[in-house]
Amino acid sequence: MLELKNIYKTFNAGTVNEKKALNGLSLSLKEGDFVTVIGGNGAGKSTMMNVISGAYLVDEGSISIGGVDVTRLPEHKRAQYIGRVFQDPMMGTAATMQIEENLALALRRGSRRGLKPGITKAEREQYKELLKILDLGLEERLTSKVGLLSGGQRQALTLLMATLKQPKLLLLDEHTAALDPKTAAKVLNATEQIIQRDHLTTLMITHNMRDAIAHGNRLIMLYDGRVVVDVEGEEKRRLTVEQLLAKFNQVSGSSEADDKLLLS
Amino acid sequence: MDILALVNMLPGVAAQGLIWSVMAIGVYITYKILDVADLTVDGTMCTGGAVFIMLSMAKCNLWVALACAFLAGMLAGLVTGLLHTACGIPAILAGILTQLALYSVNLRIMGQSNRPISVDKYPLLVSARYVREPSITNPILVCLVFVLVTIGVLYWFFGTEQGCALRATGANRNMARAQGINTNFTTVLGLMLSNGLVALSAALLAQYQGFADVNSGRGAIVIGLAAVIIGEVLFSKVFHNFALKLLAVVFGSLIYYLVYQVVIWLGLKSDDMKLITALIVALFLALPYWKNRWFARKAKRGIGSHA
Numbered sequence: 001m002l003e004l005k006n007i008y009k010t011f012n013a014g015t016v017n018e019k020k021a022l023n024g025l026s027l028s029l030k031e032g033d034f035v036t037v038i039g040g041n042g043a044g045k046s047t048m049m050n051v052i053s054g055a056y057l058v059d060e061g062s063i064s065i066g067g068v069d070v071t072r073l074p075e076h077k078r079a080q081y082i083g084r085v086f087q088d089p090m091m092g093t094a095a096t097m098q099i100e101e102n103l104a105l106a107l108r109r110g111s112r113r114g115l116k117p118g119i120t121k122a123e124r125e126q127y128k129e130l131l132k133i134l135d136l137g138l139e140e141r142l143t144s145k146v147g148l149l150s151g152g153q154r155q156a157l158t159l160l161m162a163t164l165k166q167p168k169l170l171l172l173d174e175h176t177a178a179l180d181p182k183t184a185a186k187v188l189n190a191t192e193q194i195i196q197r198d199h200l201t202t203l204m205i206t207h208n209m210r211d212a213i214a215h216g217n218r219l220i221m222l223y224d225g226r227v228v229v230d231v232e233g234e235e236k237r238r239l240t241v242e243q244l245l246a247k248f249n250q251v252s253g254s255s256e257a258d259d260k261l262l263l264s
Numbered sequence: 265m266d267i268l269a270l271v272n273m274l275p276g277v278a279a280q281g282l283i284w285s286v287m288a289i290g291v292y293i294t295y296k297i298l299d300v301a302d303l304t305v306d307g308t309m310c311t312g313g314a315v316f317i318m319l320s321m322a323k324c325n326l327w328v329a330l331a332c333a334f335l336a337g338m339l340a341g342l343v344t345g346l347l348h349t350a351c352g353i354p355a356i357l358a359g360i361l362t363q364l365a366l367y368s369v370n371l372r373i374m375g376q377s378n379r380p381i382s383v384d385k386y387p388l389l390v391s392a393r394y395v396r397e398p399s400i401t402n403p404i405l406v407c408l409v410f411v412l413v414t415i416g417v418l419y420w421f422f423g424t425e426q427g428c429a430l431r432a433t434g435a436n437r438n439m440a441r442a443q444g445i446n447t448n449f450t451t452v453l454g455l456m457l458s459n460g461l462v463a464l465s466a467a468l469l470a471q472y473q474g475f476a477d478v479n480s481g482r483g484a485i486v487i488g489l490a491a492v493i494i495g496e497v498l499f500s501k502v503f504h505n506f507a508l509k510l511l512a513v514v515f516g517s518l519i520y521y522l523v524y525q526v527v528i529w530l531g532l533k534s535d536d537m538k539l540i541t542a543l544i545v546a547l548f549l550a551l552p553y554w555k556n557r558w559f560a561r562k563a564k565r566g567i568g569s570h571a
Contacts, residue, residue: 053442079444092442094435097428105432108425109444115421118428161443 001201002029002052002169007061009047009225021047023225025061029169029201036212037205038244039222040252045205046087048222049173052203054078066168080110083162083200085155085175092158095147099138099157102146103127106161130160134190152183156190163194170195172204176211188215209241219244223251273525275395275404281518282407283390283468284487286414288495288517289510290461291488296496297422298434298454303359304344305462305488307366308337309481312463313470314373317381326387330467337463338456340366345452370478380475388471403472410468411514414461419507421457430454462488483538486545491517493548 009022021044029035039045050056052063054075062071065081086092093102104119124142131139134156138149146154155175162170172191176184192215195202206212212219219236221229221244228251231239287309294302312333319329340362347358371377383391390403421427432440433450440447462484470476495509495516503512520541528534 055441074446075441076444076446079442082442084442086438091436091438094432094439096435097431101428101431105428105440105443105445113425113429113445115424115426118423118425 001031001033001066002027002203003062003064004028004048004052005062007048007051007063008059009044009051009056010059013059021225022051022058025222025226027220027227029203031201032199033218034195034200034202034216035204035218035220036216037203037220037222038207038209038212038248040248043222044225045222046173047225049084049171049203049205052169053082053084053171081168083109083165083167083170085158085162085170085172087174087177089151089154089158089178092161093146093154095145097146098143099131099146099149100124100127100142102157103130103161103164106164109165130164133193134160135186150183152179152187155179155183155187159187159191159194163198163200166198166200168201170200170202172202174205174207177207209244213239213241213244221248221251270525270529273529276392277521277525278518279390279392279395279403279407279472280469281521282404282411282514283465283472284521285411285465285491285514285517286407286468287462287465287484288488288491288513289411289414289418290458290465291485292492292510292513293418293454293458293461295489295492296434297431298451298458300348300355300434300451300455301359301485302341302344302455302458303356303485304340304362304366304455304459305359305485306481306483307363307370308340308459308462309466309469309484310370310476310478311336311340311366311373311481312466313476313480314370314379314478315463316467317379317470317476318373320381320386320388321379326389330389330464333467334460334464337466338460340463341456341459342452344459345455348455349448349451367478374476374478377478378475379477381470383471383474390468390472391474392472407468414464415507415510415514418510422506426450426453483541486538486541487520490520490541490545490548493545494519497548497551 004025004027007022007025008020011017011019011021023044025044025048037045037048047056051058054070054073054077058071062069064070065078068081070078070081084092094105100119100123104123107123127142128139136153136156138153138157146157149157159175175191176187179187188211194200202216204216213236217236218230218232219239220227229247287305291302291305294300315336316329316333319332320326324332343365344358344362347353347361348355351358353361381388383393390406392403394401395403422431429440429445430450430453432443432445433447433454437447440450466481469480492513493516495512495514498519499508499512499515503509524537527537527540
C-alpha cells in the first residue's frame with residue numbers, strides 16, 4: 001500500500017545547521033498494516049510523515065501509495081490518498097469555522113470543489129451519527145466554532161475528519177502526545193475502533209513504548225533516518241517494554257535508558 | 265459652528281460611505297477571511313476608476329465599463345497573487361510591488377494624472393449632483409442596491425465548496441492542504457475577488473466625484489481597514505451571521521465617513537484626515553493586544569479564572 005524506497009532528506013544542506021533527517025529510509029506497508037513507529041528525538045519520525053504527506057519533497061528516493069507514484073505530487077494532491085492527524089491539536093482543524101463546516105471540508109477531500117453548496121442537509125445527519133462514536137457530546141454542537149473545543153475534542157474531530165473519506169493511508173503523528181492521559185486514552189481508543197472498522201493502513205508515531213506495543217500488528221524503530229528495528233506478528237505480540245528498550249539502546253549505542261521514551 | 269451645515273453633509277456621507285464600503289468588503293475578504301494584508305488596493309482603487317472613465321469616454325456601455333473595471337481589478341489581484349504564490353514573495357511585499365507598478369499603469373490608462381467625466385455628457389450610474397434629490401437616480405439608493413447585491417453574492421459564494429475552501433485557507437493553511445485544498449489557488453482567487461470589488465468601488469467613486477485621479481487610491485487600504493475594524497469593534501457582539509458581518513463593514517464605512525465629515529466640520533482640513541485615519545486604525549489594532557496583555561498579567565497574579 002505504501003512504498004518508501006531509499007529516501008534521503010537533508011535540511012539546510014551546506015550550512016553549519018545541516019541535518020540529515022532521512023538517510024536511505026526504506027519501508028513497505030501491506031494493505032491493512034497498522035504500524036507503530038518509535039524512535040528518539042531527531043530520528044526522523046516526523047520528517048518521514050512529512051515526506052509521505054508531501055509537506056516536504058524528498059531529495060532522493062521514491063514514494064508510492066497504492067501503486068501510484070506520488071514522489072513529485074504536491075501536498076494538496078496527495079491528500080486524496082492520505083488522512084492525517086497532527087501532534088498539535090490546533091493544526092488539524094479550522095478554529096474559526098463550525099464543527100460541521102470542518103467535517104464538510106474533510107468530506108470533499110480529493111474531489112473537485114465547485115460552486116455547489118459547501119454543506120448539505122443530508123451530510124449533517126451523517127455527521128451527527130459519526131460524532132456520536134466519539135462520545136464527547138459533539139453531535140449536539142454541530143454549529144459550534146471549533147475554537148471553542150478542548151484540545152482532546154479537537155484531536156478527536158481531526159481523527160474523524162482524517163477518516164471521513166476513507167484514506168488509503170492514515171498518518172498519526174503523536175496525535176495523543178499533547179493530551180492529558182485520560183483524554184489520550186479516549187482518543188487512542190477511538191483511533192483503534194475506526195482503524196479496525198475500516199481496515200485502514202496506518203502509520204502511528206508514538207513516544208509511548210507501551211502504546212507502541214499494545215497497538216498495531218507491526219512495530220518499527222527509526223534511528224538516524226533509517227529503520228533499525230522491524231518486528232511484526234507473533235514476535236511483536238510477545239515484545240515487552242524492557243526488550244524494546246534494550247533494542248533501542250543497542251542501536252543507539254548508548255546504555256542510558258531514555259526515560260522520556262518509557263514514561264511519556 | 266453651524267449644525268445645519270453638518271446635516272447638509274449627511275447625504276454625501278451616506279453615498280460616499282456606501283461606495284467605500286464595497287471597497288472595505290474587498291479588504292475584509294483579504295484581511296479577515298484570507299488572513300493576508302493586501303496593499304494592492306491602493307493602486308486598484310485608482311485602476312477601477314481609470315478603466316471605467318476611459319471606456320465611458322470611448323462610448324462604451326455603462327455596464328460593460330463597470331464589468332471591465334471589475335476585471336481590471338481582478339487582474340491586479342492575480343498579479344499580486346502570482347507574485348506571492350508562484351514567486352514566493354511575502355504577501356505584503358507582493359502587494360506593495362503591484363501597487364507601485366499600478367501607479368505607472370494607471371497613468372498609462374488615463375494618459376494624464378487626472379481625468380474628469382461629466383454627468384451631462386455621459387450616462388453615469390451615480391453622481392454627487394443628485395445626492396439630495398428624492399429620485400430613483402439618487403446615488404444613495406443606487407449604491408445601497410449595489411452594496412446589498414454584493415453582500416448577497418458573497419454570502420452565496422462563501423457558502424459554496426470553493427468559498428468554504430477559501431475560508432479554510434485563511435483559517436488554517438496546514439489543515440486546508442491536508443484536506444486537499446490547493447491553498448495557492450484559493451489565495452490567488454481571494455486576492456482577485458477582493459481587488460475586483462475594490463476596482464468596482466473605484467468605478468463608482470469616479471462617477472460620483474466626476475473624475476479619476478492617479479492619487480485617489482492613496483491610503484485606501486487604511487480606510488478599508490478602518491471600516492472593517494470599526495464595524496468589528498462595534499458589532500461583533502451582535503452580528504454572527506456572515507452576511508451581517510459584511511453589513512457591519514458597511515456600517516463601519518458609514519461611521520468612518522461620518523467621523524470624517526464631523527472632523528472637517530470642526531475645522532480640520534481634509535488633508536489631516538490621513539493622519540487621523542492612521543491613528544484610529546493603529547489604536548484599534550493595538551487595543552486587543554493591550555487587552556490580552558492586561559488579562560495575562562492579571563492571570564499571572566492569580567486573579568483571573570483558569571483557562
